[in-house]
Amino acid sequence: MTDYQRIAAALAHLRANFQTQPSLEEVAERAHWSPFHFQRKFQEWAGVSPKKFLQYLSLDHAKRLLREQASVAEAAHETGLSSTGRLHDLFVTLEAMTPGEYRHGGAALVIQYSFGESPFGTYLVASTPKGICKLVFTDGAPAAVAELRQEWPNAVLAAATSGSHARVARFFARDFPPSERLHLHLKGTPFQLKIWESLLRIPEGELRTYSQLAAAAENGAAVRAAGTAIGANPVGYLIPCHRVIRGTGEFGQYRWGAHRKAVMLGWEAARTGVEAAVSFTPEAA
Template sequence: MYETEANPTYQQIARSIEFLTDNFQQQPSLADVADQANLSEYHFQRLFSDWAGVSPKKFLQYLTLDFAKERLRNGLTLAEAADEAGLSGTGRLHDLFVVLEGVTPGQFKQAGEGLTIRYAVFESPFGPYLLGTIGDKIVKLEFLDEAEPTDQISIANRFAAEWPEAVLVPDAQALRPLADSIFTDADRQPLRVLVKASPFQLKVWEALLRIPEGQVVSYDQIAAAIGMPLASRAVGTAIGSNPVGYLIPCHRVIRKTGLFGNYRWGATRKTALLGWEAAHSLK
């Protein structure tokens, strides 16, 4: 019913990232990090470079807290950061390929009644994830831990908060082309995302789309960007309720102290996403 593939790569890399995050101040050797993945130095170097596109040593540079603090100390606004990234070279704004739409009041009231959600579980560079669509619009992208159940009842519970009345249809074959396009830099048509959200949530999520890949901002900066500088706590709540991971890049928001902070799909995965994007944006 669900499509998953045995993919030990992310789990091996995740163990390495956890070790690097805990020990970055000691600048561990390649042998120390390779040991966390139960691989030889040669195989770990090759696996990591294939996954991240850069060497473990270079990747480590972007996993330290200085990576986050440097950007915050610059005091850039979201608009300035986007302008600095530009459209030349490898810099890419997330909202160039993600179109965010809010449901209409009528659709909100119907809670999905009369709608069909097609869904499946796929593998990503960051472990398995649940993908759900209504027509050509993505309504759900949730990362899963390896041990999380993917039976029909568990999947239904994941859609219940936003779309309790929708009909759920497993359809990995139909969704495979879309899934293959999400975590790639290849040219593609914009991905359309449909969300049920309050006007405030929609403002916050739209602000997230303006954060360039490889950059991070604080909750305070998001609050200022939407014209509500005193609403950083409410911003945090809105970010935490994001139903579409990665495409609505809530992983790019950190605490103003420079700490990465929490992430609904795990701190290690957030660190992996940030490091992966930082490395790719500078390739």
């Protein structure tokens, strides 16, 4: 069998039997590889580990059941997970919310939002009790709130300023002591989280290419996927996707306008040496 045939057979086996939560050893044996060799080959072909792929399958199945109004306990059982606790951990890790929050479309969440002024224009910032979940630059308040509502259709949106919002304002004003941190509450795929985490490591005043970001996320071949993840960044400027350029040296496009990106880079180039002050903890998302 070729490597492709072995991996294809392993993927088919996982899709057909994910509810039994097959072990690494079991799937590796079907591919006629040692567990170590199978894990390495699977990562090369699928872009994720066998365990992570199994988690995706389990999560998708559980999400479908919850959308059909199954209970959390029923979803855990039908997905082959040993307890509701394992389903809870899976959702918090991959979806940045609990199964109950997903089942109710964010109905258990209260999201506070407010508007502020930055050197780059008006922005909307939104936060949950876990941290900042959105920051977008906007020319119109209704459109920005509508976008937030679309992402969290059943959450309670409250026009209010929280302590997190005040810290964002101080961040833009450069009135931010090195000991203080901004906490983010993000939801995204593991690959997106890796890309966003890599963005936070780019020092102010420096630039990276899309291929460098993909390599930093341990998937150097996924340049296009890295670009998509960068474009999906929900927290503008704090997660500095504006510091990524094309390999040709061109600035490229920017979700909030190429002109705004150029202004940001020029503003930072004149103020190098400022330590990043945003903390990123995927496990807490």
